Amino acid sequence: MSAVIETGLETVPGIEAPELSLVVPIFNEEESVGPLIERVMDAMAAYAGAWELVLVDDGSADRTLLTARGYLSRPGLDLKIVELQRNFGQTAAMQAGIDTARGRLIATLDGDLQNDPKDIPTMVQALEERELDLLVGWRKNRKDGLVLRKIPSWCANYLIGRITGVKLHDYGCSLKIYRASVIKQVKLMGEMHRFIPAWVASVVPSSRIGEMEVTHHARQHGTSKYGISRTFRVILDLLSVMFFMRYKARPGHFFGSLGLGTGFLSALILAWLFIEKVIFGEDIGGRPLLILGFMLFLSSVQLITTGILAEMIARTYYRDDAQPNYIVRTVFRNGSA
Structure with a gap:
């Protein structure tokens, strides 16, 4: 051998x-x-x-x-x-x-x-x-x-x-x-x-x-x-x-669910502030709740777009063969010369 x-x-x-x-x-x-x-x-x-x-x-x-x-x-x-x-x-x-x-x-x-x-x-x-x-x-x-x-x-x-x-x-x-x-x-x-x-x-x-x-x-x-x-x-x-x-096959659902949730909270906050401003005539410019509403809105947009990008990456992954996570230098085996 x-x-x-x-x-x-x-x-x-x-x-x-x-x-x-x-x-x-x-x-x-x-x-x-x-x-x-x-x-x-x-x-x-x-x-x-x-x-x-x-x-x-x-x-x-x-x-x-x-x-x-x-x-x-x-x-x-x-x-x-x-x-x-x-x-x-x-x-x-x-x-x-x-x-x-x-x-x-x-x-x-x-x-x-x-x-x-x-x-x-x-x-x-x-x-x-x-x-x-x-x-x-x-x-x-x-x-x-x-x-x-x-x-x-x-x-x-x-x-x-x-x-x-x-x-x-x-x-x-x-x-x-x-x-x-x-x-x-x-x-x-x-x-x-x-x-x-x-x-x-x-x-x-x-x-x-x-x-x-x-x-x-x-x-x-x-x-x-x-x-x-x-x-x-x-x-x-x-x-x-x-x-x-x-x-794994639907990452958009994960990020999209979080995005829709934060978007819903943002909509509620901004709607309430709109009512206070228009109907009750209150000043909302310096209220922390306004900042929170806009931050939640931006987070919602980011999460939804991240979900879309994740879906694109997942589809590319399943379309193409993933590269191995190692590099082989040499393989030795026993056998007849």
């Missing part, structure tokens, strides 16, 4: 697609990537179908990529390594892996050894038996710090479930199993990997999304890429998710 270098993510002609693709974004995980590959091979040894491992190097500054490339010649391992041009973030790296995955089913997991690959065959079986499109891992016995990880996670899971309507115990677990035909309909942007179940619920019924308890290990190498500040980003992202789930 020898490494073959590609320049894009196109499927290689003549190579049969596997049943399952394992997608793992990695960033500065030089101590973890070797043991990760070994654990994946051990865990998938009993899997009956063909599978591939897709590693996405998200601009690592250490020896992560070099260490991973050392496994390209490993017999019995269908490995592809996607090297991104720089660090684009976990969401973009996950999207790159999903785009290049060739399997009918796709499994995603973290590269820090906290997810256990041994759960994957069982999850695949459960997904098929329960006829689901997405099976989410639930780290019931989570091996993380209480203040920095567990409490913010509990709060985020509660808020996401309340707003999106998709009730899960653990939105943040990266260990998930998807049907490729479904997840490839979803484009992940920003830091929206935390809300994948919500995005999937926008293309399939929430009844086809389930969860399953999985094993969770304490981090062995390196440092966590997350901190308490993530909680504030989650709240902002959650507002974006709520907007896109309800008004």
Whole structure:
């Protein structure tokens, strides 16, 4: 076996697609990537179908990529390594892996050894038996710090479930199993990997999304890429998710409703002031209510025109293919030279 270098993510002609693709974004995980590959091979040894491992190097500054490339010649391992041009973030790296995955089913997991690959065959079986499109891992016995990880996670899971309507115990677990035909309909942007179940619920019924308890290990190498500040980003992202789930294809309705509401209030205020001026002869020039009425009128005009512009942008988005949120430098795969 020898490494073959590609320049894009196109499927290689003549190579049969596997049943399952394992997608793992990695960033500065030089101590973890070797043991990760070994654990994946051990865990998938009993899997009956063909599978591939897709590693996405998200601009690592250490020896992560070099260490991973050392496994390209490993017999019995269908490995592809996607090297991104720089660090684009976990969401973009996950999207790159999903785009290049060739399997009918796709499994995603973290590269820090906290997810256990041994759960994957069982999850695949459960997904098929329960006829689901997405099976989410639930780290019931989570091996993380209480203040920095567990409490913010509990709060985020509660808020996401309340707003999106998709009730899960653990939105943040990266260990998930998807049907490729479904997840490839979803484009992940920003830091929206935390809300994948919500995005999937926008293309399939929430009844086809389930969860399953999985094993969770304490981090062995390196440092966590997350901190308490993530909680504030989650709240902002959650507002974006709520907007896109309800008004993605009709943003004009959102801004237009606000514009009509403020316009109605403006009309009431100005009408009342007109009556006071014309009928009762009162001086309204210095009244704050007049300023408020005109400000509401201007806000109404701005909101309605913003809605029109948003509708135009949305129609352009759905007419043209959106550009990927990552740039691939090189793709390495093992194969015959």
